[in-house]
Amino acid sequence: MSPLTLRQALVRRRYLLGAWPWRAALYLLSGALAGAVLLVCVLLLAVVGGALAVVLVGLPLLLMLALVGIPVAAAERRRLRMVGPVPLGDPHRAPERAGLAAWLRTRLQEQATWREFGYAVLFAGVLWPLEALLVGGVLAVCGGLLATPAVMAAVTGGEEVRVLKLYLADSYPQAFAAALLGLVLLPLLAYPLGWAAVARAALTRALLPSAPDGRDARIEELGRSRMRLVDAFEAERRRIERDLHDGAQQRLVALSMTLGLARLESPAEPLGGLLARAHEEAGEALVEIRELIRGIHPRVLTDRGLAAAVEDVADRSAVPVEVDLDLPERLPQPVETAVYFALCEALANVARHSGASRAWVTGRCCAPSCRSRSIRRRSASKASTSRIRERPSSSMRASRPSGADGSS
Secondary structure, X not given: OOOOOHHHHHOOHHHHHOOHHHHHHHHHHHHHHHHHHHHHHHHHHHHHHHHHHHHOOOHHHHHHHHOOHHHHHHHHHHHHHHOOOOOOOOOOOOOOOOOHHHHHHHHHHOHHHHHHHHHHHHHHHHHHHHHHHHHHHHHHHHHHHHOHHHXXXXXXXXXXXXXXXXXXXXXXXXXXHHHHHHHXXXXXXXXXXXXXXXXXXXXXXXXXXXXXXXXXXXXXXXHHHHHHHHHHHHHHHHHHHHHHHHHHHHHHHHHHHHHHHHHHHOXXXXXXXHHHHHHHHHHHHHHHHHHHHHHHOOHHHHHHOHHHXXXXXXXXXXXXXXEOOOOOOOOOHHHHHHHHHHHHHHHHXXXXXXXXXXXXXXXXXXXXXXXXXXHHHHHHOOOOOOEEEEOOOOOEEEEOOOOOOOOO
8 A cells, every 4th residue: 555645655665666755855845945935025025015115005015915825825735735645725714795805804804814924934034944955955965976976077087076075086986986875875865854844744734724624614604604694683673673663653652642632632421431541552552562672672772781771671670680790891782682681581580480589680690590591592692602500509590601802
């Protein structure tokens, strides 16, 4: 069975008889050449872009410098196939929109882009000189020894020639002995050259970001699709709340006022009694629709934030609630919405099932005997989790990390 990687080939006896020594040398040599070209490009972009940045002309060059790691990493992933067939996947995701601006925005926000930039800087400054020194040293030693007879015949006319600047060969037997030594050293040096290529490839795999495997990619895509569904649901809920607030509620207010005026102008029975009853039912319907709007998306949450909304829920709770929230700034809107409704569910469970006389809200919901399933469903829709811990005293603590800035 033929080896699949350079590492596997190096531990086999037939390593020198295959193409792996040449592939290792080509891998290191191509890295040295590519690194030299990269160094020139990086220096040009940095110097010219920095000099012209004052007049804004150099900003595109500096942007190109920041993105230089992307093509470098792509070329390095292809070069890895010289020493092994296992590919290193592209970690970059496709932009959500078409166009250059969307592509640039996506790439600049990715961690993989900056890891590749760091690798490109390391490649241009450190790695390629080492590769050039290693390959150049092997070629210089072996090539110098092998070329000793030819140099003696063509350059010195059979007279003495200095071999690798170490000793003088003053005869053809000595020149051919040097060539024989070079022929012996060539296969011997192929092993350290191969191991150097293995180490270089391992370093590349360790430094460059790679695409997640199939399972991780599916999980990531599932999370993104779930967030898109949640955002669409939130937008639809806001639309319904706006329609009820600006449409049906205003009509009920107008109807209640009209019935009130009609009741004042028609005091006689039985019409007055019917109008009074209709006026009361219109008022009750108005209260119900206001409660419905508050349940869909409370206005106080949008206008004043989570802390004020929690205070409002606590004031309307059937069980006395003490609130102690320390939120120095507004949380992201999806986080506020998820935390608010999870808290409403928890406090409702306190009132319905616990028989408790008091509840506390201190940045997390503390409720004896909470019904946790619906709380978990609300939290999971925002790509977060709820932790439910039963206590020996038949009480339970529900805590929910917000996922935005570590607050809970």
